[in-house]
Each structure stands twice: as structure tokens, then as C-alpha cells.
Amino acid sequence: MKSLLTILFFCSLNMLLNETTPNYSKDELLGTFDPAQHVDFKPVPSEFTQKTNIYLRIEVLQQFDQMFQSAKRDGIELEIVSATRNYNYQKGIWERKWKRSKYMGWQNMDKVLDIMKYSSMPGTSRHHWGTDIDLNHLNNDYFETGKGQELYNWLVECAPNYGFHQVYTSKEQGRTGYQEEKWHWSYLPLSEEMLTQYNEKIRSSDLPSFSGVEQVDSLNIFQRYVNGIETN
Numbered sequence: 328m329k330s331l332l333t334i335l336f337f338c339s340l341n342m343l344l345n346e347t348t349p350n351y352s353k354d355e356l357l358g359t360f361d362p363a364q365h366v367d368f369k370p371v372p373s374e375f376t377q378k379t380n381i382y383l384r385i386e387v388l389q390q391f392d393q394m395f396q397s398a399k400r401d402g403i404e405l406e407i408v409s410a411t412r413n414y415n416y417q418k419g420i421w422e423r424k425w426k427r428s429k430y431m432g433w434q435n436m437d438k439v440l441d442i443m444k445y446s447s448m449p450g451t452s453r454h455h456w457g458t459d460i461d462l463n464h465l466n467n468d469y470f471e472t473g474k475g476q477e478l479y480n481w482l483v484e485c486a487p488n489y490g491f492h493q494v495y496t497s498k499e500q501g502r503t504g505y506q507e508e509k510w511h512w513s514y515l516p517l518s519e520e521m522l523t524q525y526n527e528k529i530r531s532s533d534l535p536s537f538s539g540v541e542q543v544d545s546l547n548i549f550q551r552y553v554n555g556i557e558t559n
């Protein structure tokens with residue numbers, strides 16, 4: 328009897344623990360960590376990507392695996408072309424674009440807005456979270472004809488069954504921020520909570536330094552970009 332009670336106690340304790348909302352650290356939200364050293368992350372196997380040493384949260388990878396197999400049965404080949412990108416990686420992309428010769432003589436504000444059509448400021452990317460993936464081609468045109476269109480139609484219909492949603496949709500309905508990205512899919516069961524905690528915990532003063540960081544508040548980057556998503 329006593330041991331039964333003990334078992335019941337541990338079961339309910341476990342249920343309680345499982346239902347507790349995870350508390351994401353500022354480092355996890357800003358990407359200022361190394362996913363290779365994080366216990367909740369695993370490398371993406373070569374079956375799913377041609378890249379080496381790219382990482383996702385374990386739950387996201389498990390769900391992607393399910394989606395990948397189901398797509399394969401339907402003759403669709405999914406390929407992850409980008410997964411977790413940490414702050415340093417994103418800063419590398421950002422600073423490279425910042426120095427492009429076409430920006431000679433531009434105001435910082437205009438540079439930020441131009442780069443942010445498709446690329447995030449370091450510290451503000453959903454790719455920091457380990458919940459978001461880019462699939463197959465980083466080009467909307469690819470998804471509008473032939474094989475690419477078949478793939479996209481499959482994703483629109485089936486990806487939500489596995490928790491994945493296109494968050495950067497067409498801007499025709501008034502969504503703000505980045506242009507449409509038919510390749511970017513977010514695992515909402517985790518990323519919705521991460522966005523909530525990002526909004527609660529992160530202020531512009533938390534962002535480490537990079538070119539143009541002073542524009543974050545004046546351009547309303549958190550409101551218009553970080554929150555400029557569709558979750559239907």
C-alpha cells in the first residue's frame with residue numbers, strides 16, 4: 328500500500344513537472360549560447376540536411392522526424408537548410424550585410440530597414456530559439472511552380488499536424504515586419520511560449536552591441552518584427 332502511494336505520488340509529481348511552463352533564460356531568448364553545449368539541443372542528422380553541426384531542440388527534431396517520414400511517404404523530400412543560429416552567427420550575417428558597398432552614404436535607419444526585409448538583427452531572430460527551420464530553398468519563387476509548389480502545398484496542408492507553421496506569411500492582411508518567407512517554418516508548441524517570454528524579459532538594453540543597435544527602439548523592432556508574425 329505504501330509503495331503504491333509512493334508510485335502515485337511520483338506519477339503526479341511527474342505530471343506536475345511536465346505541465347510546468349519552462350522558464351527560458353535571457354541567453355536562450357537572445358541566442359547568446361552554444362547549442363552544441365545545451366542539453367535540450369541535438370544535432371540535425373544527415374538524413375535531414377546537407378549541413379553539418381546544425382542543431383535543434385530535441386522536441387522539434389522529433390516532430391520534424393515524424394513530418395519528414397510522412398512527407399516522404401507522399402513523395403515529398405524535405406531538407407533543412409538552416410536551423411538554430413546563435414547570436415554570434417547572426418551577428419556575422421548582419422555585419423557582413425551592413426558593410427555592403429551599396430549602403431555607402433545611406434542613413435543607419437535605412438540600412439536597418441533594407442537588411443531587415445529578410446534578415447534579423449542579432450538577438451531578435453527566431454532562429455536563436457531552436458524552434459524554427461528553413462526548408463529546401465531560401466527563395467519564394469522556388470515554391471511557386473512545379474516541385475517547389477507541390478512541396479509548399481504539402482507543408483501548408485500537413486505541417487500544422489506536426490506543430491510547424493509558416494509565420495512570415497503574405498503581408499497583404501496587414502502583417503508587419505519581414506517579407507513573406509515560404510521556407511521558414513516555426514514549431515509553435517514551443518516558439519509561442521518563447522515569444523511570450525521574450526516580450527516579458529527582453530528590452531533593447533539587453534542586446535549586445537552591433538552596428539545599428541541604436542535603431543531598435545526608434546524603429547519599433549520588437550513590435551513590428553519580432554511580433555510581426557502570423558500564427559494561424
Ligand SMILES: [Zn+2]
Nearest residue numbers: 454460461511
Ligand atoms: Zn528562417
